[in-house]
Amino acid sequence: MASFIAALAQIAALVRKELLALINEPASRVILIAPAFLQALMYGYGATYDLTHVPYAVLDQSRSAASIELLARLDGTGVFVREATLTSPRQIAGLVDAGKALMVLSIPSDFEARLSSGQPAPLQVILDGRNSSTAGAAAGYVGAIVADYNASLGGVAAGIRVERRAWFNPNLESRWNMMPGLIAALSMLQTLLFAALSVAREREQGTFDQLLVTPLTPMQILIGKALPSILIGLLQSSIIFLIIRFWFEIPMQGSVWLLYFGLIVFNIASVGVGLSISALSLTMQQAMLYTFLLIMPLMLLSGLFTPVRNMPEVLQLATYANPLRFGMDIVRRVYLEGAGFSDVGFEFIPLLVLAATTLPLAAWLFRNRLS
Amino acid sequence: MRNPEFVRRFIALLRKEVRQMLRDKSNLAVGLLLPIALILLFGYGLSFDVKNAPVAVVLEDSSPTAREAVSGFQGSTYLSPVRVTHMMDAERLLRAGEVDGIVRVPLDFSRRLAAGDARIQLVLNGVNSTTAQTVEGYVKSAIATWAQRQADRAGNKLSASGRVEVVQRMWFNETGNSTWYLVPGLIVLVLTLIGAFLTSLLIAREWERGTLESLFVTPVRPLELVLAKLAPYLVVGAIDLVLCLLAARFLFEVPMRGSLTILFLASMLYLVVSLMLGLFISGKMRNQFQASQVAMLTSFMPAMMLSGFVFDLRNVPLVIQGVAQLLPATHFMGLIKTLFLAGDHWPTILRSVAILTLYAVVLVFATHRTLRKTLE
Numbered sequence A: 001m002a003s004f005i006a007a008l009a010q011i012a013a014l015v016r017k018e019l020l021a022l023i024n025e026p027a028s029r030v031i032l033i034a035p036a037f038l039q040a041l042m043y044g045y046g047a048t049y050d051l052t053h054v055p056y057a058v059l060d061q062s063r064s065a066a067s068i069e070l071l072a073r074l075d076g077t078g079v080f081v082r083e084a085t086l087t088s089p090r091q092i093a094g095l096v097d098a099g100k101a102l103m104v105l106s107i108p109s110d111f112e113a114r115l116s117s118g119q120p121a122p123l124q125v126i127l128d129g130r131n132s133s134t135a136g137a138a139a140g141y142v143g144a145i146v147a148d149y150n151a152s153l154g155g156v157a158a159g160i161r162v163e164r165r166a167w168f169n170p171n172l173e174s175r176w177n178m179m180p181g182l183i184a185a186l187s188m189l190q191t192l193l194f195a196a197l198s199v200a201r202e203r204e205q206g207t208f209d210q211l212l213v214t215p216l217t218p219m220q221i222l223i224g225k226a227l228p229s230i231l232i233g234l235l236q237s238s239i240i241f242l243i244i245r246f247w248f249e250i251p252m253q254g255s256v257w258l259l260y261f262g263l264i265v266f267n268i269a270s271v272g273v274g275l276s277i278s279a280l281s282l283t284m285q286q287a288m289l290y291t292f293l294l295i296m297p298l299m300l301l302s303g304l305f306t307p308v309r310n311m312p313e314v315l316q317l318a319t320y321a322n323p324l325r326f327g328m329d330i331v332r333r334v335y336l337e338g339a340g341f342s343d344v345g346f347e348f349i350p351l352l353v354l355a356a357t358t359l360p361l362a363a364w365l366f367r368n369r370l371s
Numbered sequence B: 001m002r003n004p005e006f007v008r009r010f011i012a013l014l015r016k017e018v019r020q021m022l023r024d025k026s027n028l029a030v031g032l033l034l035p036i037a038l039i040l041l042f043g044y045g046l047s048f049d050v051k052n053a054p055v056a057v058v059l060e061d062s063s064p065t066a067r068e069a070v071s072g073f074q075g076s077t078y079l080s081p082v083r084v085t086h087m088m089d090a091e092r093l094l095r096a097g098e099v100d101g102i103v104r105v106p107l108d109f110s111r112r113l114a115a116g117d118a119r120i121q122l123v124l125n126g127v128n129s130t131t132a133q134t135v136e137g138y139v140k141s142a143i144a145t146w147a148q149r150q151a152d153r154a155g156n157k158l159s160a161s162g163r164v165e166v167v168q169r170m171w172f173n174e175t176g177n178s179t180w181y182l183v184p185g186l187i188v189l190v191l192t193l194i195g196a197f198l199t200s201l202l203i204a205r206e207w208e209r210g211t212l213e214s215l216f217v218t219p220v221r222p223l224e225l226v227l228a229k230l231a232p233y234l235v236v237g238a239i240d241l242v243l244c245l246l247a248a249r250f251l252f253e254v255p256m257r258g259s260l261t262i263l264f265l266a267s268m269l270y271l272v273v274s275l276m277l278g279l280f281i282s283g284k285m286r287n288q289f290q291a292s293q294v295a296m297l298t299s300f301m302p303a304m305m306l307s308g309f310v311f312d313l314r315n316v317p318l319v320i321q322g323v324a325q326l327l328p329a330t331h332f333m334g335l336i337k338t339l340f341l342a343g344d345h346w347p348t349i350l351r352s353v354a355i356l357t358l359y360a361v362v363l364v365f366a367t368h369r370t371l372r373k374t375l376e
Helices: A002-023 A026-046 A065-075 A090-097 A111-116 A129-153 A174-205 A207-212 A218-247 A256-280 A284-300 A313-321 A323-337 A341-368 B003-023 B025-045 B064-069 B087-095 B109-114 B129-154 B157-161 B179-200 B202-209 B211-216 B222-251 B260-285 B288-305 B318-326 B328-342 B346-375
Strands: A054-060 A080-085 A103-107 A120-128 A160-167 B053-059 B079-084 B101-105 B118-125 B163-171
Touching (some): A002 A218, A026 A218, A026 B288, A054 A065, A054 A090, A065 A080, A065 A103, A065 A111, A065 A129, A080 A090, A103 A129, A111 A120, A120 A129, A129 B129, A129 B179, A160 B129, A174 A323, A207 A341, A218 A256, A256 A284, A256 A323, A284 A323, A284 B025, A323 A341, B003 B025, B025 B222, B053 B129, B064 B109, B079 B129, B087 B101, B118 B129, B179 B260, B179 B328, B202 B211, B202 B288, B222 B346, B260 B288, B260 B328, B260 B346, B328 B346
Parallel strands (some): A120 B163, B053 B079, B053 B101
Antiparallel strands (some): B101 B118
């Protein structure tokens, strides 16, 4: 028992030393707080798929009551902003090429005549496909407005209404999806780097050998190195969490305890990855390089931007080794869906497996990888 | 008169940098192989195009009309319908994330359809809002197609008042394939990654080891040092770029509508900017840990989130647009997408190239200063 307490005291001393080394440097202190804060705000506003501003141009060759009515409905949304009113089809290409109009509507001269004679009247919609997602969303919006307009004409085919209800995110705002994901993603960036550099820096400065000849066991060194990184991760997650909850006011459905439990397990797994990198590298530069190379796949193949389900099967399997995929999923589901432990419990398994492989690997590498 | 001296010293420094780069095999392997690995991984892995989204179909009305109304889902490559008997089971599937949505045809569907006022309920899992919206679009259009056919068959008199038909054409990306705009964007990210990360450590490392001071007592001048550090990585970056362009063209079949020469030169220009940004951070921070953090936070992350890679800047508040305009990556992102998909649009080319050149010049000057100051 006494030896156990002594072991704990040794770990505590090491953790203290690590944290002091970090806090004593003013630049490092700033780097721990400011980026999480700024990024959460910037990406909270910037990372959105929702259409808020669609500059468009019109070539209205009919100039009829019908076309004016339809355009008024478009302008009334507040999303579509008319940039130009064209007089000739030849002007279309220039506007679209320059990116001045995301969309050009072309209304033929017989528009109203066809409508009143009961024929289908074509409304041509030209879209700038350089970002096909935005273009597709704008097209969908126009389609809905036209359907509405058609309904008002009374010419709607067999009256079927599709009533849409969206669970967990009633207005389908992409920010609601993105921001909880960032709680995990942004903090992972820095924890991973911090963990990856922790051992590599001491290796490069030669102090790691000194650490190895102290009475500390590799397991104690491991815990001493892992704890500060985990604390940093949790600190950053908390900053982002508070911003999302109180600045962006996205309602939290689930339990804070479960959220933090998920974050702790996620952080242990990502610190495990970071420490393995660190133990593998002989210099800081190598550690950095490996980290950066890992970060891009970890971020892009986590479901942060595009759903995992859209990936090819092989890559979907590969994401089981990605702590961010499950960390982010747990956070999103607990935050937005109010999922309980029984709903997300199985997502802890890949994280625990990852932690259980990477942490012992790092401890083993401490002693067995000597330059 | 000084020129031969300059060249001699530059070549000596260059040889040192090249040797240092080649000696570290992992460094070089990473620099050469990873970009291509990344572009393959993400070219295949990143997609917004929903395919076979699982949707639970609950038919409370078992009449042939009701069954026919949702038959359109069957043949669609976008949706993969799952028949479920009870709404409760469907809700369980939705909660577990096994389906993206529920289509519920209520008991009174065919009766109300006869009266011209039928309802179909669509419940979506809103957590992934983009997928949800796409699924909504597909479901609605499948049902509308059926309804239209139904109406035509009945010779519905109501349609006599005519209707507006949207004829949609997406320029530059006719099939709306998201890979076409994501792959050019990935090239920007890869070049940013190489620049920021391979170089951000270079000067900081020499600071930490004190070798930079020893260089200063030699006749070497800061500009020579900057150029010598830049050159080897420029070659590595150029090889990466060629590999990325080949992959984009032949694997992902992204059209290259602009001139290849301009595309290549503009990319090299961006590479210089990105490498110089890395060197500048490295020279400024003098500490590898901080240099790496700053490189990631100021160049890679914003390039991924705010350059217009996936998030369209038009939807972003003005302040954030201002921040985005400060990033070199934003200007190159617009240019490379235009060059790949739209073709040589000279106003865009000239503006972006001018801005990137300005960045390159300013950064060379600034890096030069971070080195000179220390001589005092």
